[in-house]
Amino acid sequence: MNIRKRIAIDLGTTSVLVYSRVHGVILNEPSVVAVNTFTDEVVAVGEKAKEMLGRTPGHIVAVRPLEDGVITNYEATEKMLKYFIKESIGTTLFRPDLIICVPSGANQVQMRAVKQAGIKAGANEVHLIEEPLAAAIGCGIEIGDARGSMIIDIGGGTSDIAVIAKGGIVTSASLRTAGDQADKDIIDYIRSTRNVIIGEKTAEKVKKNLGSIESDLTEFIVKGRNISTGLPEEVSLNLDDIDKALDNMLTEIANGAKQVLSTTPPELVSDLYESGVTLTGGGALIRGMKEKIQGLIKIPVNIAYDPISSVVKGTGKSLNWINKLAVAEDSKLELSRRIMENKEKLRRR
Template sequence: MHFSLFSFLSSDIAIDLGTANTLVYVKGKGILVNEPSIVAIRRNDQEIVAFGSEARAMLGRTPDEISTIRPLRDGVIADFELAEEMIHYFIRRVQASRLLRPLVVIGIPSGITEVEKRAVRDSAEHAGAREVYLVDEPMAAAIGVGLPITEPVGSMIIDIGGGTTEIAVIALSGIVTSISIRVAGDEMNEAIVQYMKRKYNLLIGEKSAEQIKYEIGSTPPYNEKMTMTVKGRDLVGGIPKTVEISLPEIQEALAEPVDAIVEAVKLTLEKTPPELAADILDRGIILTGGGALLKGLDLRLREETNLPVNLADDPLTCVAQGTGKILEDLDSYSEILNRTKRY
């Protein structure tokens, strides 16, 4: 499948190309890059000013001539050229040798089209990969968590990222049932922005919404006395304004995206073959991804499905760890890899 000399000289890498964050795993070294998937460019000449954390620090604070762009939306590439530049930048950061091009394994949402898959592969190839393998994110997350994906038992995984929520039932190295919805962390942020506009006439940025979600974002039955001070711009007076919000208010703001995720989980369970459903009843559901950290989400899913729901140990890195395990042992995982066709 790949020459050992190539592997020895070049740093083969695995990438979790996420809407919110990009993680890069280097063979034999682990995760070396964990940065936001954001690029800052100068408008007049389209020159790139910053990537990753540096670009995120500029979010909502840039002068007119600089704009911050997220090359991925809803788990897929929205800006091909910038995605390519971003992948190239991250590959260059971890590459030991510039002479040999690395082999790259990339995690992709399970619900994307062939065209969207080809866009990911082409971006990686143009960014300097010698060979590109794609793997479905729920499968990578399951491997990262350590689920027995090759055995004839059903494992259910819910991966809530920035752009997509992936729900899959896995058995015998394949995805038996899966649903991928474009409701996840970004939708939750947007729901908070809209709620603040509607209730307080307060305009807040995406970064502030993310902070609110992180600090007091939750879903019933979670119930703690928590409040937070939010600063933004008054839509009526146009001047800066501060308001205090409580935990139940943010629960109300997040009700719609959380309900959509719960419904998708129920729908996946309805489509699951009875033998595998029995396995899930015994083994439970594993939650991964940044959205899984939403307070009370595991309890809510437990109430709605009557199944055991467990949060992965390190939900933010499960997909990257899984793609890394695949990279370390490509031959064992060859049947789950996805070589998109060249046209």
């Protein structure tokens, strides 16, 4: 009997979700860390640290330790994971086993960094699962089926698009166009059309209040700084504004889905006409996302139930296969090692 606790972590660019088999999703907080640069101590993590973004004195820096789904600040990631693990399971004699999901485009170096950060944060073992697979499992898709399924997971830093069959990814793409890009596009749109600068947090509010299918608002007022006068100014935005602001981002993701389809075997494409495409992740809730993708690829598109939690729930369900994941990871590393050895032999000839 294994007495170690096992938890699943969706380590996202904008938020971290933690799942346990007993309690389900037990934590959902922003992936932000505030550090005192004088003492190198962590001042705040998660929601409290996010509140400090753009509002801290010079010696306290609030940072996002992940960018485009991969670690860019290793030390901050380690401290953030340590905090979230403790918040999730409390104090325990035995180090927990973790499963962490990574983007489908992550390379060996990036995956190794995630595993090392997890170990240093207090884990006993760290296993990885690719986000599209985790999202598909979380959506209830039977990934072991021979029939093809297509998943589009739109997170904060990356959009992972994959066609899945027989328990594996047949073809995939990882785009750097996702929820964070929507915030940047909103900032750029207001700057160019209203001559007003707003911050990232304000742009996120616009996206959630005006650009989400879960909101009934048709107008939203934001406050920013006028570029010409330098004075505060209110700006009124409507649905037409948000459609224009996000059009390029929606088109890029739709084109990414089209590109993945173009490299998918014909038999699997035929399956997709019947099974459709499943949208997951917070970006799935962006107004017009479903319609834009469906209009371009000509295949039915459905939004998953509770799309924000799909990845971490799928990662959590894979806790039952933790031993099989370990074998799969070892096989991948062995295959990579052999490929490198063969390349080196060819180079020496």
